[in-house]
Amino acid sequence: MAPLQGELTLSFLTRLAARYQLTIRDLLAAVTDLGGLQNLTGMLYPDGEIHLNAQARARVHMLCRVPPQVLERALPAWTREEPCGKYGAGPVGRLMRGEEAVSAWGPACPACAAARTGRHVPARRYLAAEARVCARHQYWLRYLPHAGGLPVPLGRCPEVIKAQRRHVRLLHRSPTGAQAFHVARAVTNSWWEQSWPVEERAWPVAFSSARTHAPTEQAAATRHVIGEATGILRGARQLTEEQAFDVLRRSSQEKNIKLRQVARRICGQGSF
Numbered sequence: 521m522a523p524l525q526g527e528l529t530l531s532f533l534t535r536l537a538a539r540y541q542l543t544i545r546d547l548l549a550a551v552t553d554l555g556g557l558q559n560l561t562g563m564l565y566p567d568g569e570i571h572l573n574a575q576a577r578a579r580v581h582m583l584c585r586v587p588p589q590v591l592e593r594a595l596p597a598w599t600r601e602e603p604c605g606k607y608g609a610g611p612v613g614r615l616m617r618g619e620e621a622v623s624a625w626g627p628a629c630p631a632c633a634a635a636r637t638g639r640h641v642p643a644r645r646y647l648a649a650e651a652r653v654c655a656r657h658q659y660w661l662r663y664l665p666h667a668g669g670l671p672v673p674l675g676r677c678p679e680v681i682k683a684q685r686r687h688v689r690l691l692h693r694s695p696t697g698a699q700a701f702h703v704a705r706a707v708t709n710s711w712w713e714q715s716w717p718v719e720e721r722a723w724p725v726a727f728s729s730a731r732t733h734a735p736t737e738q739a740a741a742t743r744h745v746i747g748e749a750t751g752i753l754r755g756a757r758q759l760t761e762e763q764a765f766d767v768l769r770r771s772s773q774e775k776n777i778k779l780r781q782v783a784r785r786i787c788g789q790g791s792f
C-alpha cells in the first residue's frame with residue numbers, strides 16, 4: 521500500500537491499519553512490540569504525528585511492502601528522528617502533537633486521494649497554509665486543531681479559489697505576506713463559529729451551499745460524489761477521467777439506477 525506524497529506518517533499508518541482491518545492502536549502495538557511490552561511513548565491524537573526508529577520502520581516495510589526509499593521520499597517525518605524507547609533496544613515509536621512538534625498540515629483532498637489510492641479514505645498531508653486549496657477538485661482543505669481536518673467543498677464559492685491563487689502569487693513576490701495570512705486565519709477561524717452580520721447577504725448563502733446537507737446543494741453534492749467515485753475508479757483501474765465516467769454511466773444504465781446512486785455506492789464501499 522503506497523503512501524501519499526507529503527503524508528504524515530501517522531496518517532499512512534492509520535490507512536495501513538484499516539487495510540489490515542486493524543485499529544491504529546493494534547497496528548502501533550505490533551510495530552513497537554518488544555517481547556510483549558509496547559515500546560511506545562506519547563499519546564495518540566487525531567492531529568498527532570509519530571516518529572519511528574529504524575527497527576520499527578523495518579516492521580512497517582514488511583507490512584506495507586513498499587521499498588524503504590519510496591517511504592522516505594513520500595513521508596517527510598519518516599526518518600526525521602531515531603527516538604529512544606522506555607525499554608532499551610528494539611523497535612521504538614514516539615507519538616507527538618502540537619504546532620511546535622508537528623509541521624503545518626491539512627486534510628488530503630478527498631478526490632486526489634481517491635484517484636491516487638483507489639479508495640475513499642481520509643488522510644493528512646504536510647501542507648503550508650497557502651497550499652490548503654485543491655483548485656482542481658474545488659476543496660478547501662481546512663486544518664482543524666484537535667481533529668483530522670475538514671475538506672470543505674467550494675463548488676459554489678469560486679471567489680475563495682481565486683483569492684487563494686492571488687494569495688500564492690503575492691507570497692512569491694513578498695514572503696512576509698505569510699504573516700498577514702496567519703493573522704487572517706486567526707480572525708476568520710473565529711468568524712467561522714459566529715453568525716454573519718445582518719448586512720452581509722452573499723457570503724452566508726455561498727457558504728451554506730458549500731455544506732453538503734441542504735436540498736439546494738444537491739447538484740453540487742452530486743457533482744462531488746461523482747467526482748470522487750470517478751477518482752476511485754481511476755485509481756483502482758488506471759482509467760482516464762472519461763473512461764471512469766463511462767464505467768459509471770454504463771453501470772447506471774445496466775442496473776437502472778441513478779448515476780449519483782452508483783457513485784454513492786462506490787464512495788460508500790471505498791472501492792468498485
Ligand SMILES: [Zn+2]
Nearest residue numbers: 629632654657
Ligand atoms: Zn484534489
